[in-house]
Amino acid sequence: xxxxxxxxxxxxxxxxxxxxxxxxxxxxxxxxxxxxxxxxxxxxxxxxxxxxxxxxxxxxxxxxxxxxxxxxxxxxxxxxxxxxxxxxxxxxxxxxxxxxxxxxxxxxxxxxxxxxxxxxxxxxxxxxxxxxxxxxxxxxxxxxxxxxxxxxxxxxxxxxxxxxxxxxxxxxxxxxxxxxxxxxxxxxxxxxxxxxxxxxxxxxxxxxxxxxxxxxxxxxxxxxxxxxxxxxxxxx
Amino acid sequence: xxxxxxxxxxxxxxxxxxxxxxxxxxxxxxxxxxxxxxxxxxxxxxxxxxxxxxxxxxxxxxxxxxxxxxxxxxxxxxxxxxxxxxxxxxxxxxxxxxxxxxxxxxxxxxxxxxxxxxxxxxxxxxxxxxxxxxxxxxxxxxxxxxxxxxxxxxxxxxxxxxxxxxxxxxxxxxxxxxxxxxxxxxxxxxxxxxxxxxxxxxxxxxxxxxxxxxxxxxxxxxxxxxxxxxxxxxxxxxxxxxxxxxxxxxxxxxxxxxxxxxxxxxxxxxxxxxxxxxxxxxxxxxxxxxxxxxxxxxxxxxxxxxxxxxxxxxxxxxxxxxxxxxxxxx
Numbered sequence: 001x002x003x004x005x006x007x008x009x010x011x012x013x014x015x016x017x018x019x020x021x022x023x024x025x026x027x028x029x030x031x032x033x034x035x036x037x038x039x040x041x042x043x044x045x046x047x048x049x050x051x052x053x054x055x056x057x058x059x060x061x062x063x064x065x066x067x068x069x070x071x072x073x074x075x076x077x078x079x080x081x082x083x084x085x086x087x088x089x090x091x092x093x094x095x096x097x098x099x100x101x102x103x104x105x106x107x108x109x110x111x112x113x114x115x116x117x118x119x120x121x122x123x124x125x126x127x128x129x130x131x132x133x134x135x136x137x138x139x140x141x142x143x144x145x146x147x148x149x150x151x152x153x154x155x156x157x158x159x160x161x162x163x164x165x166x167x168x169x170x171x172x173x174x175x176x177x178x179x180x181x182x183x184x185x186x187x188x189x190x191x192x193x194x195x196x197x198x199x200x201x202x203x204x205x206x207x208x209x210x211x212x213x214x215x216x217x218x219x220x221x222x223x224x225x226x227x228x229x230x231x232x233x234x235x236x
Numbered sequence: 237x238x239x240x241x242x243x244x245x246x247x248x249x250x251x252x253x254x255x256x257x258x259x260x261x262x263x264x265x266x267x268x269x270x271x272x273x274x275x276x277x278x279x280x281x282x283x284x285x286x287x288x289x290x291x292x293x294x295x296x297x298x299x300x301x302x303x304x305x306x307x308x309x310x311x312x313x314x315x316x317x318x319x320x321x322x323x324x325x326x327x328x329x330x331x332x333x334x335x336x337x338x339x340x341x342x343x344x345x346x347x348x349x350x351x352x353x354x355x356x357x358x359x360x361x362x363x364x365x366x367x368x369x370x371x372x373x374x375x376x377x378x379x380x381x382x383x384x385x386x387x388x389x390x391x392x393x394x395x396x397x398x399x400x401x402x403x404x405x406x407x408x409x410x411x412x413x414x415x416x417x418x419x420x421x422x423x424x425x426x427x428x429x430x431x432x433x434x435x436x437x438x439x440x441x442x443x444x445x446x447x448x449x450x451x452x453x454x455x456x457x458x459x460x461x462x463x464x465x466x467x468x469x470x471x472x473x474x475x476x477x478x479x480x481x482x483x484x485x486x487x488x489x490x491x492x493x494x495x496x497x498x499x500x501x502x503x504x505x506x507x508x509x510x511x512x513x514x515x516x517x518x519x520x521x522x523x524x525x526x527x528x529x530x531x532x533x534x535x536x537x538x539x540x541x542x543x544x545x546x547x548x549x550x551x552x553x554x555x556x557x558x559x560x561x562x563x564x565x566x
Contacts, residue, residue: 052442072445081446088443090436101436104429105448153448 001064003028003157003188008058011041011048018044020212021058026157026190031183033191033199033220035233036209042192043085045209046161050082051075062157077105081155085162087146091135095126098134098145102152111154119148122178140171147178151187158182158189164198176202196233200224208233259400264523265516266398270407270476272515273414277469278492279499279507280421281462287438287502288458290358294365295345297489298372299338299463303470304480305380307334308387315388323390327475334467342463343456351452369486376482384479391475410472417465418508424461425504434458438502487539491518494546500559509557517541 004026011019018041026032036042047053049060051072059068067075076082081102090098099119103112120127123144129137134145143163150158160179164172172195180202183189193199200206200220208216208229216229223229278300285293307330314326321329349368353361394405425431436444437454445451473488474480491514499510522538549556 050446052445071450072442073448073450076446076448084443084446088440088446090439090443092439093432093435097432097435101432101444101447101449104433149447 002026002061003030003063004190005061006045006049006058007061009045009048009055009060010057011044011053012056013044013053017056018212019048022209022212022214024207024214024217026188028188029183029186030205031180031189031191031203032205032207033193033196033203034207034209035193035196035199036215037233038194039211040209041212042209043161046082046159046190046192047084050080050159052082076153079154079156080159081150081153081157082159083143083146083150083161083163085165087139087142089134089137089142089145089149091133093134094131095134095137095145096130098149099126099152102149103154105153112152115152115154119151122151122181123148140167140174143167143171143175144178147175147182151182155187158187160189160191160193162192162194164193164195172198196229197224260523261520262399263401264519266401266403266407268516268519269512270410270515271519272495272512273411274469274472274476274511275488275492275495275515276508276511277414277417277465277472278488279496279511280418280504281466282493282496283499283501283504283507284434284458284462286496287504288434288441288455289350289354291350291361292365292493293345293350293459293462294362294489294493295349295368295372296462296466297485297487297492298369298376299341299345299466299485300470300473300488300492301376301480301482301485302341302372303334303338303467304474304484305376305385305470305482306337307331307467307471308385308474308480309380310334311388311390312385315390323392326390327471331468331471334471335464338463338467338470339460342459342466346456346459351455369489373482373486380482382482384481385474387474387478387480406475410476413468413472417468421461421465422504430454430457491539491542494542494549497556498545498549500556503556503558506556506558513557514542514545517545 002025006022006024009019009022009024010017022045034042034045044053048055051070051074055068059066062078062080067078090101093101099116103115106112125141126144126148129141134142137145147160147163163175163179167175176198179189179191191199191203200223203220206218206220206223207214208223216223216226218226278296281296281299282293285291285296310333311326311330314321314329345368349364350361353364392405395402425434433444433449433454434457436447437449437451441451444454473484492511495510495514496507497510498514499506499508518538518541521541522535525533525537526535
């Protein structure tokens with residue numbers, strides 16, 4: 001049984017059919033990327049999956065259970081964490097409080113403390129700035145915080161929406177390295193990226209999305225050598 | 237408050253103004269702080285709801301009135317039965333009845349009147365709020381009548397002298413209770429899980445829900461907390477002035493709203509500062525308007541100051557004293 005399975009998943013957004021019947025599976029422990037041009041419907045798909053937008057049609061099976069029309073907070077409590085596009089950190093709260101919010105649904109104090117150590121080991125910068133107001137962090141630090149906050153919920157499936165967007169090249173490298181490290185710890189990841197090359201390089205499988213549908217899906221290394229993908233998304 | 241006499245005396249002084257008397261000044265300051273701490277409690281309810289929903293809950297003043305009415309009903313009933321209880325305890329029983337009633341009312345208003353309009357244009361819930369306010373006023377009038385309801389003389393009448401000014405036991409009690417409630421609210425908002433969820437929801441309801449926060453519950457809790465404070469404030473006002481009336485929530489609500497805007501709406505510390513400042517401005521204004529206008533205007537113009545302040549703030553600093561930006565949601 002797949003960890004996540006979308007069947008004929010469709011979402012309307014602002015009167016437009018942004019996602020038109022997508023089928024997608026993610027197995028436990030996989031790192032899968034979803035690439036595609038701006039406006040292909042990638043972010044809309046993630047938001048609807050998490051309950052932030054209504055699903056127009058189709059179903060979402062998570063761990064074998066249908067979560068299709070559940071409210072966002074209940075989906076989050078199942079162990080599905082979205083790092084939203086634009087990071088969505090709480091700017092007027094401290095870095096530490098943001099991380100606390102990540103563990104909001106948990107009650108195991110020892111586990112929370114343990115995961116906090118883990119996040120600080122992954123992002124030492126966050127430990128240094130724990131008391132600082134999150135809104136004063138740089139873009140890269142905010143991305144680290146958003147990812148660290150998602151990890152605090154002990155996710156079984158981590159959804160990353162454009163984590164490298166707007167970051168300096170060095171920080172982009174750091175973020176991709178970290179995504180791979182998180183995957184190696186056993187967290188299943190669905191990565192949505194416009195930086196198709198880097199995304200495919202660290203993923204096992206990839207989906208290519210075009211105007212609301214899945215145009216192509218294959219093992220990541222095959223997509224990297226696919227002439228069509230190279231032409232359309234890798235700029236070659 | 238013998239305004240006619242005041243005016244004559246002031247008129248006589250018009251040519252050679254009398255020096256500022258410290259004891260009178262101090263008295264106005266004390267009165268202002270007492271009134272201000274009540275405004276602050278009510279202003280907190282406006283600001284908390286605005287912070288999370290960007291909605292001005294114009295029915296909030298009416299909740300204060302209901303709090304006063306319910307507690308007075310309980311207090312009068314207890315006094316009527318001739319039960320042998322200390323006055324303070326009777327008053328406390330009144331407060332402790334009014335608080336849950338108002339919390340239930342606040343919860344109900346949000347569920348019935350605001351939640352269905354959560355995604356409607358902003359004007360719709362504003363009009364509904366005014367509607368709810370009218371319903372509550374008329375409901376209270378049907379239940380308790382149109383007359384002024386006296387607060388039974390059960391509270392201690394002791395008074396203390398500070399530098400020539402007088403502060404009564406009731407005044408001391410009002411200030412201390414307000415300050416403790418405000419401190420408790422700040423602790424709740426800053427240190428507890430619910431408080432964190434409230435602040436997160438105020439910044440982004442969507443992202444808060446991604447953290448597993450049930451945003452609807454947080455909104456309900458916010459309305460209930462604000463209503464609890466309003467209930468206490470209502471009892472304070474009726475104990476201070478010695479009466480309650482079905483229309484009392486209207487002006488009190490508008491003044492507290494002005495206080496919230498003065499401090500920066502959406503900002504808790506701002507609501508407290510705005511409330512205290514407005515109380516002091518009002519009290520000093522009413523006390524000295526006669527002197528300042530040579531007796532042309534008297535202390536019965538007290539109610540004008542809140543709105544004068546509101547207009548000044550809206551013109552010169554719309555974000556209020558402690559507010560950062562007027563719109564800060566992406």
